[in-house]
Amino acid sequence: MPYRSFKILFSFFILFFSLGFSQTLSSNLDKTTLALGEVAVYKIQILDLDGKDVQIAPRNELLPFHFEMVNDSIAKQKDIYLRSVKFAIFQEGKFKIPEIEVKVGGKIFKTIPYEVEVINTAKKGDQINDIMKNKEVELNVKDYWDLYKFYVLVTLLIIAIIILIIGIIKWGRKSKSSPAVTTNETLKDLDKLKKKKYIENQNFRAFYVELMDITRRFITRQYQIPADVLLTDDLIDYMKNTNAISQENEKVVEDIFLRGDLVKFAKTIPSQELMTKDFDEIRDFVRRSTKDVEAEHLRSMNIPESQDNSNIRKF
Structure with missing residues (x-):
């Protein structure tokens, strides 16, 4: 091939x-x-x-x-x-x-x-016509409502929520920090302390430690005095200088706190009768404080002191 x-x-x-x-x-x-x-x-x-x-x-x-x-x-x-x-x-x-x-x-x-x-196939000067001429439509109130009702309702809802939150914060905080509420909560704490039977068992040191802690927390909340951070001597001076507490109540706090410090540092041993007396006096002081605080508030607002302590629980 x-x-x-x-x-x-x-x-x-x-x-x-x-x-x-x-x-x-x-x-x-x-x-x-x-x-x-x-x-x-x-x-x-x-x-x-x-x-x-x-x-x-x-x-x-x-x-x-x-x-x-x-x-x-x-x-x-x-x-x-x-x-x-x-x-x-x-x-x-x-x-x-x-x-x-x-x-x-x-x-x-x-x-x-x-x-x-x-x-671009369109020539210069060509007239462009709409398929249909625009039509003017007059809107009434109902038409505007149909158009914008969603936004109006959402805005009103947001405003209502904001007002509700402010009210809860304002009135809720006021209610929780009112003198009557503080008094009743402290009386409950004192009732719990009594049920521990420190007095009957002569556990005097634990009794005065808890009694003074409850009283310090109460004074801090009720009178806006920093009792929870002040030493006993400083607290007594503070109360006397500010006149936030009546002389009767100052005397109760001063005597019991000074005695409590002596007990805590084992410099004195109180009797069962004295421990009972100190407990009762602190409880009476707590009850009296509500009327004092509210009376001072009413005086600052020029309102007659016609209210009583009917909203305080009795223990």
């Missing part, structure tokens, strides 16, 4: 083998000149897939950002892959569809690039 005939036959064999056992990639653009907003179709087709996987840009991300996607459909079977992208462009000028890389199995293919020209 002559060499030339062999070469032709070999080339034909290579071409046949390539067509028979490799994939064929093709692309097509139906229009290269578009009017503003006109829809065009760009297609990619791959034949002879033989079930191989196709890797390409995801849906709606195939073309550059100037191209507004109208529809991006993908159809894939064992031997064929078809991608059809409908798009429009809303700017005048020339835009390029670049080479798009497609990976089929382990091979990479590239499409051919395209250039699209977008023109």
